[in-house]
Amino acid sequence: MKNIHWLVPYKINHNQEILNSNLASIRLRSGLFTLPIFKDYKVIFCENINNVDNLDYLFVGKIGANREDLIDSWIDYINLFRKKNAGIFFDYTDHHLGQKNIMSDFYKKAILSHDHIITSSNKLKSHLIDSYKKITVIEDPIEIDLKKITRNKNSTFLFYGHPTNLNFLFNLIPIWDKSKEYTLIIQTSEIGLKIIQEQSKFIQKPNNLNIQLQYWSISNMLKASENVSGVIIPGDINDKRKNGVSHNRLITAFALGLPVAATRYESYLEFDDQFVDIDNKSEFENFLKNPSLYSSRVELAQKKVKNYTQENIAKKWVNLIK
DSSP states (O other), X not given: OEEEEEEOSOXXXXXXXXHTOSOHHHHTTGGGGGSGGGTTEEEEEESOOSOXXXXXXXXXXXXXXXXXGGHHHHHHHHHHHHTTTOEEEEEEOSOXXXXXXXXXXXXXXXXXXXXXXXXXXHHHHHHHTTTOSEEEEOOOOOOXXXXXXXXXXXXXXXXXXXXXXXXXXXHHGGGOOOSSXXXXXXXXXXXXXXXXXHHXXXXXXXXXXXXXXXXXXXXXXXHHHTTOSEEEEOOOTTOTTTTTOOSHHHHHXXXXXXXXXXXXXXXXXXXXXXXXXXXXXXXXXXXXXXXXXXXXXXXXXXXXXXXXXXXXHHHHHHHHHO
């Protein structure tokens, strides 16, 4: 039996902690290694390694923006393992190289030009291709069952996302359609909720827009989705850190059975005819006023989403090892 270690920012090896992580970069990627397809491998998820000599493969996940304490030990593990000339893989899901933060410092020290990197989108791969030789794209899978297509007309919309996506939402709120009453449910992490509360006095919110704040979890998202008219995913295609995003938020919205307005990130363009361009003012206003007009697009989108089951994406990780 081959031994795999995933370096992730958790102190103990616990599958449930991985599967319940609020980081998609952990839950939707290393979490796939808990599936039956990996039954012939012994997989450990932990921020520490007891003995690199016992490992056949080392996967390096996202270290986390607040885990500077892990940098030195992870670099040591990587360098020790590299001496074995065995399989080492860096799962790179945000473009931190070129930025100035803890994770960019880590990647600059950790990754050599000939190391194997896995990205979650082709755009993210393009950011690295000039400096690194071995890059494989493995997309994020869908993590919920497909729901019936919803045609609510209650003018309530849902936003969910990591706190780093909140600035895009803050830029959208002041130009929201003012023709009628709306409700916007915002789901994010505890850190994100705190950021919203701190920034609320600086956001020019229209009087016709009622905002509800909720902690994001899969169960909370599923519950909210039953009573909304659509999902919004604002972004910025010119933001180099974010324009390499995976498609996970978009395919999740389609799996919820809801029409979507989103920024046209490259990883979203497979579904280009199935979502509304949120950065086109007239299109977005029409979406807000008449979301049910776009429900028919969701049916075709869901057919495509079926290609991204956890089982299908897990096969790509297995093939990577083989």
